[in-house]
Amino acid sequence: EPEVTQTPSHQVTQMGQEVILRCVPISNHLYFYWYRQILGQKVEFLVSFYNNEISEKSEIFDDQFSVERPDGSNFTLKIRSTKLEDSAMYFCASSDSRGNTIYFGEGSWLTVV
Amino acid sequence: GIQVEQSPPDLILQEGANSTLRCNFSDSVNNLQWFHQNPWGQLINLFYIPSGTKQNGRLSATTVATERYSLLYISSSQTTDSGVYFCAVGPVTGGGNKLTFGTGTQLKVEL
Numbered sequence: 001e002p003e004v005t006q007t008p009s010h011q012v013t014q015m016g017q018e019v020i021l022r023c024v025p026i027s028n029h030l031y032f033y034w035y036r037q038i039l040g041q042k043v044e045f046l047v048s049f050y051n052n053e054i055s056e057k058s059e060i061f062d063d064q065f066s067v068e069r070p071d072g073s074n075f076t077l078k079i080r081s082t083k084l085e086d087s088a089m090y091f092c093a094s095s096d097s098r099g100n101t102i103y104f105g106e107g108s109w110l111t112v113v
Numbered sequence: 114g115i116q117v118e119q120s121p122p123d124l125i126l127q128e129g130a131n132s133t134l135r136c137n138f139s140d141s142v143n144n145l146q147w148f149h150q151n152p153w154g155q156l157i158n159l160f161y162i163p164s165g166t167k168q169n170g171r172l173s174a175t176t177v178a179t180e181r182y183s184l185l186y187i188s189s190s191q192t193t194d195s196g197v198y199f200c201a202v203g204p205v206t207g208g209g210n211k212l213t214f215g216t217g218t219q220l221k222v223e224l
Contacts, residue, residue: 031210042201043156043214056211089154098210099143100202101161107154 001027002026004105006092012111013082021077021108023092032075033093033102036060043091049075082112115140115204119215126190134185134218136200144203145176146213147185150177151196159185159198190222 005024013019025032032047047057049067066078075094079086089109095102117137126132138145147159160167160174162183167174171190176183187194197219201212 034209037154037213042216043201045213046212048211050210089158095210099163101146101158102144102203102212103158104148104156107156109154 002103002105004091004094005093006105006108008108009106010104010109010111013111015084016081016113017080018080019086019110021090021092021110023075023077023081024099025092025094028093028102029071029103031055031095031098031102032069033095035091035093035104037091037107038085039090040071043058046077046090057085060086074086078098079106079110082110086110087112115142115213117200117202117213117215119198119200119218121218122216123219124221126193126220128190128222128224130222131186131188132190132220134187134198134200134220135182136185136202136215138181138202140181141175141205142178142181142202143205144201145183146201147174147183148199148201149194149196149215150199156199181189187220190220192222192224195220195222196218203211211212 005051037043048055089107092105118186136216137174144199145163164178197217199217201214
């Protein structure tokens with residue numbers, strides 16, 4: 001079964017450093033997403049991306065965050081200057097159309113120290 | 114935005130027992146998914162079920178869209194069923210194509 005893959009699985013970074021989380025969505029999918037989950041809390045939506053642009057973003061997704069689809073297969077989340085409160089599991093997801101199943105990757109644990 | 118409530122928040126079962134998890138949502142949806150988050154944090158897709166009933170082995174789910182709730186049934190529970198179960202919904206209007214997650218049900222299955 002096709003799957004969404006994410007790298008790295010775990011990253012530790014110093015506060016103030018830039019982090020890039022990478023994702024390879026399922027190949028024929030058109031919608032891409034990032035979600036995050038702070039330890040012990042529910043999963044929260046960050047941003048959705050369609051047709052090479054952001055289609056929706058949450059209040060969490062401020063100017064410190066950006067997304068990019070640099071080529072036909074990768075989808076990245078960049079955090080420009082990490083804060084302690086950015087420590088979380090970040091999930092990439094994709095779907096083939098609106099309203100259909102959204103498939104999640106295995107997540108990237110980010111620890112900011 | 115759409116509100117998603119799950120119950121119970123915590124559940125402890127003996128191995129072999131059956132259980133029902135509930136998800137209530139506040140608006141019409143075109144997407145409803147159930148996930149199992151395992152101890153390693155991975156979100157495992159269980160069902161895509163905006164309406165109707167589906168079964169997969171010991172698990173089944175029913176969504177009554179007109180009454181805005183969904184149920185996840187676990188039969189003959191096993192210790193490997195332990196973890197957090199999330200319901201997530203995508204509204205028909207006003208929500209783009211994102212999923213809003215509930216706060217989850219923490220399930221522990223004991224021997």
